[in-house]
Amino acid sequence: MQSTDSLPTEASTVVVGAGIVGCNVAYQLTEMGREDVVVVDQGPMPTTGGSSTHAPGIMFQTAEDKILTKFADYSRQLYSDLEGADGQQAYREVGGIEVARTDERMAFLERRVENALAWGIDDPQVLSPEEVTDHLPLVDADRILGGYYSPTDGQASGVVACDALARAAMDRGAAFVPHTRTEDVEVADGSVRAVVTENGRIECEEVVVATNIWARQLGEKLGVHLPVAPVEHQYTMTEPLAELADNAVDVTGHPLYENYENVSGEKAERLLAAPDRPILRDQDNAMYYRTHGDSYGIGSYNHDPVVPNPEDLGGNDPEGNQASVHDFTERFMDEATHPDRPDKSPRQASDELIPATAGKDLEYKYNGMFAESPNGLPVMGPVEGFDGLWTAAAIWITHAGGAGKALAEWMVNGTPRLPDGPIDLAHADVNRFDEHEGSWEFTRDIGGEEYRIVYNVMHPKWVWEGKQRDIRRTPMYHSHVELDAELWAEAGWEVPQWFDSNADLVERYRDRIPEREGWEAVYWSPIEGVEALNVRENVGLHDMTSFNKMEVVGPDAGAFVQRLCTNDMDIDVGRVRYTLMCNEAGGVRADITVTRTDENRYLLLTTGREVGNNHVAWVRDHAPEGVVVNDVTSSMAAMVCTGPNARDVLSEVTDVDLSDEAFPFFTSQEFYVRNVPVTALRVSYAGELGWELYTPSEYGETLWRHLLEAGEDHGLRPYGNGALNALRIEKGFRLWGVDLDTEQNPYETGLGWAVDLDTDFIGKEAVAAAAAGDDISTKVACLTLDDPEAVVMAGRPVLHKGDPIGYVHSAEYGYTVGACVVYTYLPPEYAEPGTELEIRYEGEHYAATVREEPLVD
Incomplete structure (x- = not known):
């Protein structure tokens, strides 16, 4: 790899970080025609000294999350097409096996097969213990119940892949500048102007922050609080094993060896040696394995989480020591320190599974760092409020190829894509976070929690317990507690999933609520069913405060709302309209209800939970001068009173005429509920007669109690998100980020009726093509x-x-x-x-x- 020490003075795009993520981004940008790309890194190249240098490069493709699986599958294909500096393929397709020591893990491995089939991974299989040892003869078959086998899994050296990606990018015009620490990003009038390095300034239009464990520091300089935490985990390599003697290789002649040795020392001899058999995971003990010639590499997450403060990391020192590598913690290998695995040390677990390692010296050992985010997914995309500032952090070698491709498509063409089509990144979007998540205390604690659970069997409905809970309370929180609500954390809000105070209804509806026994019974209560049925037959009250709410205000607000929305938004004051927002490629960016509350004022109501802030960022980023977009989520309490008896309940506490003639569906009025001012919308996500009620937050609890009291004689019960999901799905209402996202256009989603092609809106050309059947x-x-x-x-x-x-x-x-x-x-x-x-x-x-x-x- 021939990099340059000459710092360009200008570029269209500067990528900060030449690890596996930065190299992938540069590769993809230049492949798409970008020639003026500069990549800077504080370390030497290609062995920059970040996690790409010390990582063993194992690539297990299958994950519960589709994004990670799709990224990994593309990465495998990309690395397979790369030629390393030694002329060999950069990807080693040796297969991957995950073993189970418990019945719980065997059930998990069956889910692995199902996830793989769902996400398109080739030929996933469940193996017997004997079939595992056919592939991995050093594994003790008596210690396992079986395994999951993915034949196309394998290994890619971060250094070899970085070198190959960078060489290809440089052949297409990119410049790579080593030994150059980035100190700041200059921004003027909300737009990126330059990158400031220790060796000079590069004027540019775009910056991609691809520094992983260092991403938080650079973000802080701009007031962008990225919740990216560096976490330590252990990797060791045994002394040569007699059982692997035939696999000994000499890599000192490898073209990258000298460079690698200068940064990593003698362990470069092992790290450059490719595996000769399937990579292996023993997740019951939070361990993973791969061969390095005649040595076995042992990775361990099986220890107490360690989350260093990013401010203490610094860069690589003059002696060549990597800032991303800390001293090996012996007790983490020899003692049981993991909070969920207190009975067996990692060394004992390893020697049981692979007896050939028992008693052998661990020749090379270190604590390497990688980056974690609050939900374990990447932190990527354009940063709200900064034109030209992009992030690509918390990304592993396994996923970097796909992430780089999706990000480059996003930067060049406006929407993230992989070769097989658009990919929705709402749950990986840098703008998904709430303000509290930017604090170091939150980032540190949740980074540690993500590390702790990385190999645990986790239920998709699992929510944090203990650390970083009870951060945001809706105004009705104290009433929820009084009614024994089962509170779950969503975007920091404590929201009810069901109310144990409704348990008395279970007998009434018992014959309509099937029992659950398996995985689907975890984090479920039959009370969800009784709450849903009570809404259908009587009336329910639901706290909607955590759903995102925006006010769009200004003389040009009407034209702007029309530009955002697919439906005809020329509506009178007091009218409510359901509509979609699409991206430039015609993918559904959000579904929203829009209420015109005044001549130049609109209320936009959209999805809450983890993805709602993405919608706020989207609307703000497209707002023209003269239009103000206010996020009023926290300043407005929201609830819905819905069910056949909803009109009777509201009539107890207001004199407003609530008849169909006086208050039609999809209209809005302002009035008082006793002494509380409300904006009421005649809509209901449950699909029943109902009114959504909005009021300033300080009135929220009072309004809630007024309605509970008024509903006592009408069968009113509060209901949680579990019942809401059951109600909305049988009504056919979509939930954005779950069964509606940017991967589909309006006609694929069955929501073409919310499109008016006589209006102009973002993505209209693509949506019109879909309407003609060209893209279905x-x-x-x-x-x-x-x-x-x-x-x-x-x-x-x-x-x-x-x-x-x-x-x-x-x-x-x-x-x-x-x-x-x-x-x-x-x-x-x-x-x-x-x-x-x-x-x-x-x-x-x-x-x-x-x-x-x-x-x-």
């Missing part, structure tokens, strides 16, 4: 399971005659329809009502039928 590859489908007692969960494959044709986007039991309801996207020929399909779940196949939607009308 999938179609939304509503399925119900044929077995009325069965329940499945999201992320599992939908099958036709045994072949995967889609996956479950969302699923919940519909207590009104008496069946589990599934939403998915399928090739159009399979989405026709009456089509008989199957869903694979927990190793079983469940018959399902496509239905007309909505199921409840």
